[in-house]
Ligand code: SF4
């Protein structure tokens with residue numbers, strides 16, 4: 001029998017050795033003997049089993065039996081393979097492709113209009129290439145029915161209110177949420193509500209209602225007054241920062257509210273942005289680099305490096321808090337920790353058309369909220385159903401990505417955002433190079449932080465992935 005190495009990423013955390021097994025999306029600690037075995041096989045490509053045992057035993061002083069046992073353990077995990085390809089972990093252990101199920105998450109665009117005029121807006125200031133419009137009550141009813149009928153087996157459904165600015169059509173938000181709650185109660189199911197808002201139209205009444213339906217609220221805000229106002233003005237040109245900060249108090253008090261930053265080249269200082277918004281009172285802040293298709297805003301490769309430096313500082317801060325059993329409100333790293341801990345192993349980069357679609361006021365269903373108004377990415381209609389779902393899912397399947405096949409992060413990242421790929425490369429299957437390098441480096445950093453916390457305070461991980469934990473702290 002001959003051994004060869006399985007596909008893994010070696011990680012050294014201050015002398016402690018770990019291996020991320022790519023096909024299984026699993027992190028293993030390695031004892032010195034196992035590490036030596038793996039290194040030797042990696043160096044030599046293919047090694048006869050007997051020779052490997054003899055050499056490693058004589059180098060380490062371990063018995064031949066101990067070396068063979070360690071090799072068998074590595075073989076069982078898929079970190080070693082036999083040259084013929086055998087080895088239980090050489091293949092993906094999980095293959096999540098729930099495409100035959102219905103849709104269990106719907107993003108409803110209740111308002112294709114907005115009171116802000118953000119300069120980088122991908123949605124044409126909320127109009128998505130059309131005219132200002134609001135979703136009617138009748139259309140909202142049909143969307144709620146669509147969601148409940150699409151996957152009758154799903155115990156939990158997600159309904160997200162989006163725009164434009166959804167609070168410009170709060171009446172329809174209420175109606176849809178009330179209908180969804182009634183139907184969920186009748187059918188013994190649960191609906192999880194979410195909303196993305198610019199925060200300028202929040203009132204006590206709005207905050208009370210969103211708290212009543214336990215809505216997770218994302219407020220778009222880009223950092224300090226200066227940065228935010230340069231990017232997110234009202235139509236008249238005046239900045240929105242003061243209005244947002246004056247209005248969101250009730251949300252911060254009563255709802256699970258996170259800040260969502262669209263990061264542009266105008267302000268790349270992720271650390272200051274996050275610290276500022278935590279100081280405003282958000283429990284959690286997430287940062288997404290902009291995809292505007294406009295060099296005034298989109299990040300250059302050097303900008304991505306600057307962003308990564310900031311994200312690394314924030315990630316280390318998160319780790320240091322976690323090692324003391326505390327949670328630091330930096331959402332990006334938490335998302336990665338969940339992915340690594342749950343062993344994400346996906347054929348699709350995100351839930352678009354797999355479990356989620358976006359619905360526009362005119363009844364068209366799109367791959368996701370960012371593709372609304374683009375006929376090429378229309379999955380179907382309220383009246384006709386999800387006619388193009390299979391076709392679009394085939395297009396965005398990991399196997400059809402042009403450049404992810406040998407990437408160690410492929411089963412966690414699965415090819416990056418389809419919209420970013422489409423915008424920057426003109427093809428959902430082709431990852432924008434600068435973005436891809438950024439993604440891979442970011443996944444690597446997240447893996448290191450995960451390893452540190454898993455090694456030194458595993459109780460934090462166990463507590464933090466417990467669904468009840470989030471409720472307790474937010
Ligand atoms: S990091 Fe890049 S190459 Fe790797 S899976 Fe993501 S998009 Fe593909």
Ligand code: SF4
Pocket residue numbers: 349350351352367368369370416417418419420
């Ligand atoms: S395509 Fe991009 S924006 Fe749309 S759901 Fe996927 S990751 Fe999000």
